[in-house]
Amino acid sequence: MIDPRRTRILNSCSDKPGAVIYWMSRDQRLNHNWALLFAREKATQKGQPLVVVFTLAPSFLNAPFRHYDFMLKGLEETAKALERINIPFMLLEGEPDKEISRYACQSEAGAVVTDFSPLNISRNWKKKAADILDIPLYEVDAHNIVPCWYVSDKQEYAARTLRPKLQARLDEFLVPYPPLLPGPVQAPHLHHRSPDWKQVRERLQKDRSVPPVNRIVPGETAAAESLENFIKGRLSGYATARNDPNGNALSQLSPYLHFGQISAQHVALRVAESHAPQEDKAAFLEELIIRRELSDNFCNYNPDYDRFEGIPAWAKQTLLLHGQDKREYLYTIDVFEKAATHDELWNAAQSELVQTGKIHGYMRMYWAKKILEWSSSPPEAFEVAIYLNDRYALDGRDPNGYAGVAWSIGGLHDRPWFERPVYGNIRYMNASGCRRKFDVDRYISRFREPVTLFPNA
Ligand SMILES: Cc1cc2nc3c(=O)[nH]c(=O)nc-3n(C[C@H](O)[C@H](O)[C@H](O)COP(=O)(O)OP(=O)(O)OC[C@H]3O[C@@H](n4cnc5c(N)ncnc54)[C@H](O)[C@@H]3O)c2cc1C
Known part of the structure; x- marks a missing residue:
């Protein structure tokens, strides 16, 4: 039985006879998915069919084609794998809350199960759907190892306050997954039609100005291969090599984790049972579990997670106090986007983002802090950093990302440092610090190509 602490109900309706719908959203996978397992369990208990439904929103936080392409290719693979085990998959296009409610009514479903996201847009969809539906809407945290609402009931100050709470619960929650059994009952009445994926992609009138990246292959199979390659080849040495942007020490799993094409819990279990040195496993699990789940905690309990207003009071105060300080350089969003600042190192990071869909984790901090230093105000810097990260990063x-920007620009989960112009007490970073850590010239030479922005064709 799925741990009941992992699930909650979002309205006050009771189960009815009829199919169980898994409204797949953040966790776009067949394997190692607590929400799908819970829906499968419910369908068996009720002796009813199970159907997986994905609602494709006309726009998701202005995601360009790069992101839709990655997501749709991953979904196509998952949909085909589900159908092979007798679980039909439906793709609905339109406003998610309306589409899911309409489909539940039309198919006379008995319950809807969905996965958890702390982002405002998803919460609003679920709230509206929960109000419209006359059957229960269950939510299952299939993304965090310890359910976000269970591990803490408030915004945590820092990793040091969340870490002991997570560690105290890992024995209970970091457990192997049961197998997913084939669909329980045939479901001829579910108006099921396999999506025409090519047509869906062609029809998408999305912003095509940010093309897909070839470096990373989407989907569950590629995600699983990436994980195994990382464990075999790069996990040993991760603790020391991860801060070198010229090295290849990182897992590169963030796009897969973001789209739910791989389960963080599965990653943690595979890493924990590997033969890599303890210090490397510990360093990786600190990022994957503590830092990642701290970000969900931040967004879950702070609705202003993507705005200057959401940063801690001390940081707001110090940044506003230094709001009028003279900036040595001042750039608009266009200059940042084209990687055309005076600083070759910053431009290289921005080019890495545009070209590869990701910036190395160490350079991400430098990249965001310099946007603070060279913008006319901290709220503007916040906006620019989130715009660029969400537009180009495949894991945006x-x-x-919201916690990363709030950490770099707004002192989130950090402490006050020595006071200095523009930054106030926010932790500072500069290029000479980078030079002491890694071969800056080599990094610049890797991403020296000018940034080409594509017209919205
Ligand atoms: C300004 C800024 C913006 C960022 N934007 C994003 C973003 O949009 N999406 C994103 O997933 N991460 C973001 N991060 C966090 C971090 O840089 C990336 O998770 C990491 O670089 C992803 O690469 P990887 O999977 O190869 O990392 P690895 O080092 O292999 O880490 C494995 C996993 O651990 C988690 N993780 C690692 N570092 C962090 C961290 N600092 N905070 C939270 N979780 C972490 C991620 O899920 C990551 O995939 C940002 C950080 C900063 C400072």
Whole structure:
């Protein structure tokens, strides 16, 4: 039985006879998915069919084609794998709350199960759907190892306050997954039609100005291969090599984790049972579990997670106090986007983002802090950093991104440092610090190509 602490109900309706719908959203996978397992369990208990439904929103936080392409290719693979085990998959296009409610009514479903996201847009969809539906809407946290609402009931100050709470619960929650059994009952009445994926992609009138990246193959199979390659080849040495942007020490799993094409819990279990040195496993699990789940905690309890207003009071105060300080350089969003600042190192990071859909984790901090230093105000810097990260990063639009920007620009989960112009007490970073850590010239030479922005064709 799925741990009941992992699930909650979002309205006050009771189960009815009829199919169980898994409204797949953040966790776009067949394997290792607590929400799908819970829906499957419910369908068996009720002796009813199970159907998986994905609602494709006309717009998701201005995601460009790069992101839709990655997501749709991953969904196509998952849909085909589900159908092979007798679980039909439906793709509905339109406003998610309306589409799911309409489909539940039309198919006379008995319960809807969905996965958890702390982002405002998803919460609003679920709230509206919960109000419209006359059957229960269950929510299952299939993204965090310890359910976000269970581990803490408030916004945590820092990793040091969340860490002991998570560690105290890992024995109970970091457990192997049961197998997913084939669909329980045939469901001829569910108006099921396999999506025409090519047509869906062609029909998408999305912003095509940010093309897909070839570096990373979407989907569950590629995600699983990436994990195994990382464990075999790069996990040993992760603790020391991860801060070198020229090295290849990182897992590169963040796009897969973001789109739910791989389960963090599965990653944690595979890493924990590997033969890599303890210090490397510990360093990786600190990022994957503590830092990642801290980001969900931040977004879950702070609705202003993507705005200057959401940063801690001390940080707001110090930044506003230094709001009028003279900036040595001042850039608009266009200059940042084209990687055309005076600083070759910053431009290289921005080029890495545009070209590869990701910036190395160490350079991400430098990149965001310099946007603070060279923008006319801290709220503007916040907006620019989130705009660029969400537009180009394949792992963007994620609690990790919102927490990362709020950490770099707004002192979130950090402490006050020595006071200095523009930054106030926010932790500072500069290029000479980077030079002491890694071969800056080599990094610049890797991403020296000018940034080409594509017209919205
Ligand atoms: C300004 C800024 C913006 C960021 N934007 C994003 C973003 O949009 N999406 C995103 O997933 N991460 C973001 N991060 C966090 C971090 O940089 C990335 O998670 C990491 O670089 C992803 O690469 P990886 O999977 O190869 O990392 P690895 O080092 O292999 O880490 C494995 C996983 O651990 C988690 N993780 C690692 N570092 C962090 C961190 N600092 N905070 C939270 N979780 C972490 C991620 O899920 C990551 O995939 C941002 C950080 C900063 C400072």
